[in-house]
Amino acid sequence: MGIKAIIVDTAGTTTDFQFIKEVLFSYSEQAMPAFIANNRNDFAIANLLDDVQELAGKKDLNTDELVDLLVAWIHDDSKATAIKTLQGLIWQQGYLSGDFKGHVYADAVRMLKQWQSSGKRLYSFSSSSADAQELLFRHSDQGDISGLFYGHFDTMLGQKNDVQAYKNILNTISLRPKQVLYLSDELAELNAAREAGLNTYQIVRSDDVRQGSHPTAVDFTQVRQG
Structure with missing residues (x-):
């Protein structure tokens, strides 16, 4: 066959894997606070954050609480689709700005x-x-x-x-x-x-x-x- x-x-x-951990994960962790603050009202981002809260079993988290939760998930290398999608959007900014190469x-x-x-x-x-x-x-x-x-x-x-x-x-x-x-x-x-x-x-x-x-x-x- x-x-x-x-x-x-x-x-x-x-x-x-060290590139994933030391470059990509670190970059998304550092960029997450500003990314959430600047994009929380974007329709697609808001839907992802709703998914995050549903998975966490928590509702009505403020921006700081959401960031803390997402950073914890990054540290744990959570495989949840919502955090991986958010990280991908942050990495897009890094790639396009030339902050790193894959x-x-x-x-x-x-x-x-x-x-x-x-x-x-x-x-x-x-x-x-x-x-x-x-x-x-x-x-x-x-x-x-x-x-x-x-x-x-x-x-x-x-x-x-x-x-x-x-x-x-x-x-x-x-x-x-x-x-x-x-x-x-x-x-x-x-x-x-x-x-x-x-x-x-x-x-x-x-x-x-x-x-x-x-x-x-x-x-x-x-x-x-x-």
Whole structure:
């Protein structure tokens, strides 16, 4: 049947997790107070903040209370769609103003280009919003590589440890499970993807990565699709 599409995780896989934590998370934490104060009455932002309060089980929070809650969620690396969407909007400001560039491993770029040129459809799947993923690849330190991707998936389709999320992706891209390869460093995600029927490969860039029974590679150049 052969692999027709490759889906890549971002943090720890295409991108150094330290960049996510030390640059992106730090930036969103520092920018959050002004962002909420300046945009709280914007319709889309107000809806996101309503979602935040509903998830937290709290109502009628003032601006300072909302900021404190959101910063706490950043520290906890909450996967809630609302905080990830808000972070993505803040990161957009940072990318467009040139405050930072997105980190992407050189080996990932090399192989993504090779796979795309051989006819593979490329996607990314992250807890960060689809827009934030597109920005990361468009404004990367390896240049604009956003054109390599057919699309980006986020938690609107389900949490990354949830088998149903991968089934939802398969329905979206209209491919059979064995036609799709998923690359990630996270064992729980790989287990969920495999349970949904996808081929899997674990990217192990450090000794800290918890491994299971998936094929492993230290970087993208070692990934075998057969």
